[in-house]
Amino acid sequence: MSYQALYRVWRPQNFIDVVGQEHVTKTLQNALLQQKISHAYLFSGPRGTGKTSAAKILAKAVNCEQAPTAEPCNQCAACRGITDGSIQDVIEIDAASNNGVDEIRDIRDKVKYAPSVAEYKVYIIDEVHMLSIGAFNALLKTLEEPPKHVIFILATTEPHKIPLTIISRCQRFDFKRITSQAIVGRMELIMKESGLEYEEKVLPIIARAAEGGMRDALSLLDQAVSYSGNMLTEEDALTVTGAVGQEMLNHLAEAVYEKNAPEALAVLEKLLLQGKDPSRFTEDFVLYFRDMLLYKTAPALEESLERVLIDDVFTSISQKMELEKIYEYIHVLNQTQQEMKFSNHARIYLEVALVKMCQTEASIKATNLPEMNVLLERIATLERELQQLRSQPAQPVAQVEAQSSSKRANRSSKAFKAPVAKIEKVLAGATKQDVQLIKSRWGDMLNYLHQRQMRSQAALLNDAEPVAASPDAFVLKFKYEIHCQMATENNVFIDSISSILQELTGNLYQPIGVPEDAWLSIRQNFIKTQKEDGYEQEEQPEEDLLISEALKLVGEELLEIKD
The missing domain is CATH 3.30.300.180 (DnaA, N-terminal domain)
Structure with a gap:
């Protein structure tokens, strides 16, 4: 096939291209410049955040002909050979399919041989948590003291499954989820370099659907480009990702605020007919109100908004809506999300949630009114009792003690009388x-x-x-x-x-x-x-005779009879 997916074409070739992981790339670059390369690294983090890409870039940087350098040149024979996989000194191993003891023993036997072309032999073990216990044990000694020409780079999405004896022998770098702003910035560069046209609202929709993974974002972008025509539109992105457009969310939020339950249910019906998933829609609506809450409390933090774009309609709705209502809406939707996880009727729960949101104020008043009345009555009673105590003269200490002792005596005199x-x-x-x-x-x-x-x-x-x-x-x-x-x-x-x-x-x-x-x-x-x-019985069973004799010897207090 001549066509390659976007995430393969735009795989980072330099540390500067690894988006959102500056805390990792900066440390590795300083180590390269100072020639303080460790013998083993552990890269952990969510999928699609650049672990394997960073491992390949590190392998190129240590073997680059211009080393020591902070970035591989990607022009020398070593860099080009590692990029296209023609150099056998950089070995990539998938631990998911090579997780036995024999594969690790093979590595242990071959690790002592010097590299054939490059300066360092680099082993990149992906999904290392899939190794068996025996394989981990076989790797221990080699990982702790490998030959000077060998570097191990372990990558995993589940570091808690790796034995601590392995982790302690590595320098650990935790890759974090990439922010939506960083993903949008990277996709803007790709779209510009690829000469593709798109609407402004498209990339944030795709970035949020990727949930912090650059590879997922580029896969969705690739799918959206294939779905669209000459121009990548907002509707194309919403269709591919299954998200709900802000216009519909604004319409629904306004219907909920105005307590127009029929209109809110009509909007929901329209969205479900378009094939939107109720669970995904509920998540979008929660993020919508979350962004509204942030916008009302901290308008300067516009970059923290995940779901909405600040337009006139959103601004108008947020100005009208009180914070207490937003809290209540988020609570209702979050509770609905929890209930949806254990039900096959997600649509019913969502419809009930919308009706409940349209009736929040009435329900709050109806719930709180009786409790408030009871509380006010108790406060009034306590105030009257306090006033009576203040009006009474103070009693001598001896009299108070006498009264308390008499009360105790009365209580103690009421001993239990057996029937x-x-x-x-x-x-x-x-x-x-x-x-x-x-x-x-x-x-x-x-x-x-x-x-x-x-x-x-x-x-x-x-x-x-x-x-x-x-x-x-x-x-x-x-x-x-x-x-x-x-x-x-x-x-x-x-x-x-x-x-x-x-x-x-x-x-x-x-x-x-x-x-x-x-x-x-x-x-x-x-x-x-x-x-x-x-009335004593003339004849007693042998067992009762034994018990009576035992009672005579030791007494009833020291004898316990069990059948």
Whole structure:
């Protein structure tokens, strides 16, 4: 093919042509002039920002016949040979397809041989993060101490995937995304040198769609030139990139400001019929309001605007629109973007967002009015209480302490009283099957409480356990009296335990709380009463006899019985 893509024709051949990476090119040029060339470099950054181009320029500069020089001459035999790939001393390796140990071992074996033509043998390993762990390990020693005639240049878009042992052996240069202004400047030069005609609004549209990559920008420009006729127009650029023209954005913004929802939806319908992507349109509209916000707050920073061109219509709309509305519009659109990512109905979300934007002021007032009234009432109440406190005479310190101590005494006197009658009724009808059934599902019941976001209530049951149960109720023993009081006074919590156990066991049990000390006393009294009344069973199972003997030996406080 005789035709070459623009990004190949206009690949940088000098450091000065590498756009937007002055922090990298300046450092490399100084190193070349001072003859402080490192044995290994790591170029990292987004795609299309000049990593491989800078690596080739560096390879030409160190081998140029006019070295030391800040720029390769591109005229000598070495520069021309490296440019057209005829010199075998500059080796480009694609690590994506040569990522095994054998390929790296081959490099390690050949690296000791001196270059055949040039002064330095340069290895450019692209997408180096694709190498396997074994390949990285094989590269380590060679990369740290290569022969004096060898330079390694590693390029990657994902430096976090490279082992730190490799990074520490290289000089690292981070390439950044190229600004839209720099991309536009480069494309203007290309269009001028190529003799192509274009409208002024075309290049910013393409530059913004490239998202900081020069190669992407030149590919889009190449596509737009092929699509257009003799003149590259704004409509051609919008069609190729899928972006929305500023005229339509102005029209839509004015409809939203005037709360004209039918007109806003009609504009959206027209854009979607033209094949515009809802997600891309939402992004354009967010950037439109972002630029409007910057224009209103800092008019001098016109170069920071990404999406709009300052025209009369945009200026008129921005003067009418308040900052609070712009904040609200950006918030609504950003939320819509997040919702679109997880839905197949992006259009519906966008239509809802436009209607919501047309009704923002009414919704804000409707939302804030009740809250404001409540807040004003609370402020008035606090002011009245404060006035009453100021009008009351100051009390002596001793009197205040006496009142506080009496209150504490009153609080402490309200000790928890265990429901003895209910507990004895449960013990009278207690069965081993019921208590075992509740204990077997107790863990499931606690998990159920956590799932219902009742973690604070479930925490009360950490030191609680069911100790006796009848067919319709069970005794829940708490280690601490305060936990027992808090749990039993919360009727909703008690009902929740009962309903959850009913779902898990199929039986309706009513929980009866009791502190541990009170439980031991009630249980001993109940057993004693049963013996006196002659209700002791004549025959006990062997297991119960063992337990009773153990209780006699060590006491009930030191014995824990588990089924």
